[in-house]
Amino acid sequence: FCRINKLFFVAFNNILDNSVYALQKKVLRPDFKACLLISLKIEDEKSVMFRIMDNAGGLPKEKLSKIYKESIESSKGERLGEGTMIAKNFIKLMDGYITAQNIRSHGEYGLETVIRLPYFRK
Numbered sequence: 001f002c003r004i005n006k007l008f009f010v011a012f013n014n015i016l017d018n019s020v021y022a023l024q025k026k027v028l029r030p031d032f033k034a035c036l037l038i039s040l041k042i043e044d045e046k047s048v049m050f051r052i053m054d055n056a057g058g059l060p061k062e063k064l065s066k067i068y069k070e071s072i073e074s075s076k077g078e079r080l081g082e083g084t085m086i087a088k089n090f091i092k093l094m095d096g097y098i099t100a101q102n103i104r105s106h107g108e109y110g111l112e113t114v115i116r117l118p119y120f121r122k
Contacts, residue, residue: 007094008117011087015052015098015113018083022056022111035108048119055110058102067100091115 016038023034035055042048059067066072068088091098096117103112 007090011090011098012050012115014083014087015115019052019054019056019111019113023054026056035105035110042119043116046119047116050115050117051112053103053105053110053112055105055108058109058111059100064100064102068098091117094118 019036023036026032027034035053037051037053039051040048041051058064063072067084071082071085088098094117096115098113098115100111100113103110
């Protein structure tokens with residue numbers, strides 16, 4: 001059980017770090033108000049859904065189509081970012097899945113990442 005918690009923490013933390021980093025790049029604009037929303041929902045006693053949404057502009061279509069499928073160029077320098085692939089593999093080990101999509105909320109664009117995991121009650 002502790003191993004599963006650690007795997008989830010690493011995956012969740014990676015996704016959260018990516019959102020925070022993207023927001024930090026935009027927060028220097030005087031008219032930008034950063035928004036980060038994290039939610040948890042237990043769905044029909046069978047799964048739990050975690051949602052991370054930001055207003056950092058989202059991803060270009062070519063990156064969005066590759067995220068969680070292959071390593072994509074890191075926003076933190078000229079290298080391949082493998083954190084999203086590691087996150088996906090950890091989520092998959094827990095019989096879950098992860099998706100990402102560009103969103104528009106309150107007139108601003110951002111990225112929404114959804115993680116779904118089986119929900120087990122003791």
